[in-house]
Amino acid sequence: MKKRFFIIFVLFFNSLFVLAQRDELPQNLRKIYEGQWIIRRKHYINTIEIKFEKGKNYATLIDIGTGEAPPIELQANIKNNILIIPARLHKNDYIEMEVKNQKLIFRTQPAIWSGAGKSLPPDRKNLIITTFKRVKK
Numbered sequence: 001m002k003k004r005f006f007i008i009f010v011l012f013f014n015s016l017f018v019l020a021q022r023d024e025l026p027q028n029l030r031k032i033y034e035g036q037w038i039i040r041r042k043h044y045i046n047t048i049e050i051k052f053e054k055g056k057n058y059a060t061l062i063d064i065g066t067g068e069a070p071p072i073e074l075q076a077n078i079k080n081n082i083l084i085i086p087a088r089l090h091k092n093d094y095i096e097m098e099v100k101n102q103k104l105i106f107r108t109q110p111a112i113w114s115g116a117g118k119s120l121p122p123d124r125k126n127l128i129i130t131t132f133k134r135v136k137k
Contacts (some may be wrong), residue, residue, distance in 0.1 A: 033059060033083060033097070037104045037132035048106075048132065050076075050083070050097075059083055061095075087111035087119040094122045104132040 036049045047064040059076040061083070074092055076083035085095040094109045107127040112120045 029078060029081065031137075032081075032099045033104075034137065035134050036136040038135050039130060039132045046132075048104075061085065061097075089113065089117070089119075094119070096122075096127075102134065104134070106130040106132055 030052045033050045034052055036047060038048075039046045044066045046066060049062040049064060051060045051062065053060065057078075059078070061074045061076050063072040063074065065071070072092075074085050074095070076085045076095075076097065078084070081098070083097040085092060087094040089111075093111045096107045098105045098107075107129050109122045109127050114120055
């Protein structure tokens with residue numbers, strides 16, 4: 001009986017693993033977003049990199065910044081062809097990214113937290129918009 005239960009248990013988890021592998025992102029989204037993006041300012045250059053791992057259904061945003069501090073890695077989910085990083089307490093603000101005309105439109109809003117400790121939804125009119133240019137694919 002224990003042996004049969006163990007076999008069923010293993011088969012069930014293997015099937016979940018196979019389903020997770022099928023949940024990959026479309027190749028066209030990878031081509032659109034993947035690469036290194038920069039914004040040049042008067043006294044510094046800010047750099048971010050977007051990567052996709054095989055078998056994963058999310059993108060990894062690496063905020064390299066100016067290079068003075070260690071890079072920060074964040075996971076971005078895809079919704080309607082837009083990369084979205086939800087706000088997390090003491091980690092990051094709300095972020096969404098979209099590519100238009102070969103430029104990465106980077107929108108962010110400082111997180112506002114409710115008394116229950118949940119972030120409030122972003123207000124579209126208060127998003128801060130920054131435009132990055134691609135330097136590497």
